Amino acid sequence: MKRKATAFVLVLAMAMVLIGSAFAAESSTDTWQVSVGKETDAASLDSMFPKVVYIHEGDKVVFTNAAKFTPHTVTFLAGKAPLSPEDPASVAPSAASSVSWDGKTLLNSGILEPTKTYEITFTASGAYPYYCILHPLMSGTVVVVPKGQPIPSKVEQAAATKAQENELILQAEALKGNHEIQYTDNGNGSLTYKVALGSAHTTLSHNRMTPDLVTISEGDSVEWSNLSPYEPHWVTFNKPADLDFFTDQGLNPKFLAPAGGSEFNGKGFINSGVVMNGQSYKLKFTKAGTYTYECYLHSGSLMKGTVVVFPKNAVKFVVNGKAVADSAKAQWKNGSLYVSIPSFAQAMGGKAVYDSKLKAIVVTVGQGSQAKKVQTASIKLNGTNYASAEQIVRALGGTYTWNEKTKTFTVTVGAAATADHTGHQ
Numbered sequence: 557m558k559r560k561a562t563a564f565v566l567v568l569a570m571a572m573v574l575i576g577s578a579f580a581a582e583s584s585t586d587t588w589q590v591s592v593g594k595e596t597d598a599a600s601l602d603s604m605f606p607k608v609v610y611i612h613e614g615d616k617v618v619f620t621n622a623a624k625f626t627p628h629t630v631t632f633l634a635g636k637a638p639l640s641p642e643d644p645a646s647v648a649p650s651a652a653s654s655v656s657w658d659g660k661t662l663l664n665s666g667i668l669e670p671t672k673t674y675e676i677t678f679t680a681s682g683a684y685p686y687y688c689i690l691h692p693l694m695s696g697t698v699v700v701v702p703k704g705q706p707i708p709s710k711v712e713q714a715a716a717t718k719a720q721e722n723e724l725i726l727q728a729e730a731l732k733g734n735h736e737i738q739y740t741d742n743g744n745g746s747l748t749y750k751v752a753l754g755s756a757h758t759t760l761s762h763n764r765m766t767p768d769l770v771t772i773s774e775g776d777s778v779e780w781s782n783l784s785p786y787e788p789h790w791v792t793f794n795k796p797a798d799l800d801f802f803t804d805q806g807l808n809p810k811f812l813a814p815a816g817g818s819e820f821n822g823k824g825f826i827n828s829g830v831v832m833n834g835q836s837y838k839l840k841f842t843k844a845g846t847y848t849y850e851c852y853l854h855s856g857s858l859m860k861g862t863v864v865v866f867p868k869n870a871v872k873f874v875v876n877g878k879a880v881a882d883s884a885k886a887q888w889k890n891g892s893l894y895v896s897i898p899s900f901a902q903a904m905g906g907k908a909v910y911d912s913k914l915k916a917i918v919v920t921v922g923q924g925s926q927a928k929k930v931q932t933a934s935i936k937l938n939g940t941n942y943a944s945a946e947q948i949v950r951a952l953g954g955t956y957t958w959n960e961k962t963k964t965f966t967v968t969v970g971a972a973a974t975a976d977h978t979g980h981q
């Protein structure tokens with residue numbers, strides 16, 4: 557009898573352990589991670605990663621702003637009207653982090669600065685869309701299913717997230733590179749050159765000036781147009797060192813309105829004011845020089861550009877994507893464009909040396925076994941050795957284009973020319 561009782565107690569204990577284990581498995585919860593945006597050196601990837609996250613009732617989702625510089629929000633409207641980012645109430649949290657939510661009321665994280673998190677425990681089944689009120693096209697969905705029902709594993713959801721991120725990075729890379737400059741004729745002997753602020757992409761913000769180098773003449777203008785569907789941009793020259801774009805109270809109001817007028821001679825503070833989607837800013841340049849500018853909202857994305865202004869009617873040289881500052885020395889002779897040999901060689905990343913045996917100037921571009929040399933037939937103009945730019949470039953295996961309208965001679969030579977021919981860097 558005692559043995560039967562002992563066996564019964566053991567069976568009962570084992571049953572209790574199994575029941576307890578089953579109850580624990582049924583009642584256990586999990587924590588899931590969602591990145592609210594990501595950021596590369598050139599682009600803000602304005603999406604939720606993953607775009608759709610699958611969880612069970614009672615699970616927690618930790619939303620983390622994974623951007624480097626861009627603020628975001630996590631906002632569930634629950635059927636309410638979209639919030640305005642200009643309303644102070646909209647950028648404040650509707651509930652503190654670590655909230656439990658059943659999907660029936662509006663829930664807003666408020667502004668999440670980079671690295672900040674917002675945690676939500678989802679208590680009811682359903683599909684809950686959410687978005688960032690600062691970037692309305694940036695959205696995601698949390699799908700909550702009852703306990704016990706199958707959902708994609710964390711490994712599977714992580715793989716989908718990585719594929720999503722890689723696709724956006726490839727799209728951002730495709731937006732890079734030197735884009736052909738666009739311009740319009742003003743009808744008075746001057747041109748207006750076009751520069752894009754950002755891109756028209758809906759799920760990433762390519763924070764670049766496109767193109768980031770513009771070569772123009774005195775009297776020409778540059779017009780910047782914001783193509784981004786949601787990001788504001790600025791064009792600012794000569795920002796004083798003691799004038800901060802951001803203050804303790806937020807954006808410095810001195811940057812909101814245009815400053816400095818519509819013409820620029822290289823001096824003084826010039827600011828476009830905020831340029832929103834579909835808006836443009838135009839500036840006329842009246843003095844030769846090299847002028848750098850920046851969108852200080854996206855300094856972390858290195859959103860900078862350069863305008864090189866050449867004297868009126870001077871030939872503009874661009875060699876391997878860089879303007880040659882002293883190209884005003886170029887001269888036309890017998891229908892060919894002649895250039896100062898030493899300065900042109902230097903612009904191509906090479907050097908020019910007089911060879912006493914050949915009794916000629918030899919231009920060398922490249923290093924070691926990749927070096928290319930060409931003997932130039934030179935002429936003296938005003939005491940300086942000149943040679944045909946076309947002949948030098950061709951002899952070095954490079955390529956060139958001439959734009960009669962803009963008076964621009966564009967050269968690709970050396971390693972850059974090899975990359976152009978092969979498609980590889």
